């Protein structure tokens with residue numbers, strides 16, 4: 178039995194992954210076999226394709242960190258959580274860890290030395306059939322499509338970790354959210370609203386601005402025709418924002434520092450415009466700003482997110498935002514589309530009957 182998978186054997190340009198037919202082995206203990214329905218792309222897929230300076234990624238690797246599908250087979254000795262069984266629809270948590278070290282045992286699995294994100298340091302979801310550890314199965318919220326389920330895990334987990342765990346966002350506080358049209362930006366806008374805080378969201382065009390308002394943004398700024406630092410001064414009465422939601426890096430860092438209030442927090446989870454920024458230490462210590470890095474999030478927080486939906490705390494309920502759905506076989510085009518920055522929300526690949534190669 179074979180599966181079709183998007184594989185990186187050597188780093189190359191965006192859109193260069195190849196579709197391969199790979200043999201399926203026997204199902205390992207502690208795993209279930211899933212037929213993929215949809216996957217969503219993240220910038221991590223682009224970094225994995227390009228390669229990261231100074232970091233040796235294990236190749237070959239199957240791409241894809243997010244996915245949803247149907248359970249086809251369960252390792253005979255295992256029982257599944259949440260009432261899941263063969264035929265159940267599931268979404269996939271993207272982080273793998275050892276499960277036994279101090280950090281894993283204390284619930285900080287993303288601090289585990291063995292922590293791996295699927296599709297980056299270990300095989301991922303861009304495969305028509307895949308074997309997934311039972312610990313990584315998540316039930317799909319009622320009424321969500323497979324596309325929405327595939328768009329949820331990585332960006333919502335990361336945004337929750339940044340806003341709730343790292344920034345400790347308080348009721349009535351103000352968050353500056355860069356890249357409001359990105360997958361993580363659309364998650365952050367909705368979670369900020371759910372947490373009773375205000376958002377100042379930055380986008381690159383007016384169409385995206387309207388969509389951000391629809392998601393519950395308090396203010397939306399167009400970086401191509403507004404001075405962001407000046408507008409934030411006006412909107413916060415010269416105080417600055419309480420929290421900066423950073424994921425872009427050098428292109429926004431100086432403004433992030435200027436926009437942050439005395440004693441405020443800057444949380445960063447990404448570096449889409451580069452990894453090196455200038456830091457004025459006097460400004461940092463004199464204004465007592467806290468800068469914190471964040472990477473993925475505690476797996477247990479998936480269940481807090483799902484509980485917010487089930488309990489009605491999220492009202493209106495947050496929902497993954499999907500921009501465009503490609504066929505699985507058009508994965509390279511989906512990568513190029515993500516790189517273009519035209520999207521608002523997530524870019525999806527859906528498996529259809531024509532997606533499989535023999």
Ligand SMILES: [Zn+2]
Nearest residue numbers: 275278281289
């Ligand atoms: Zn561990």
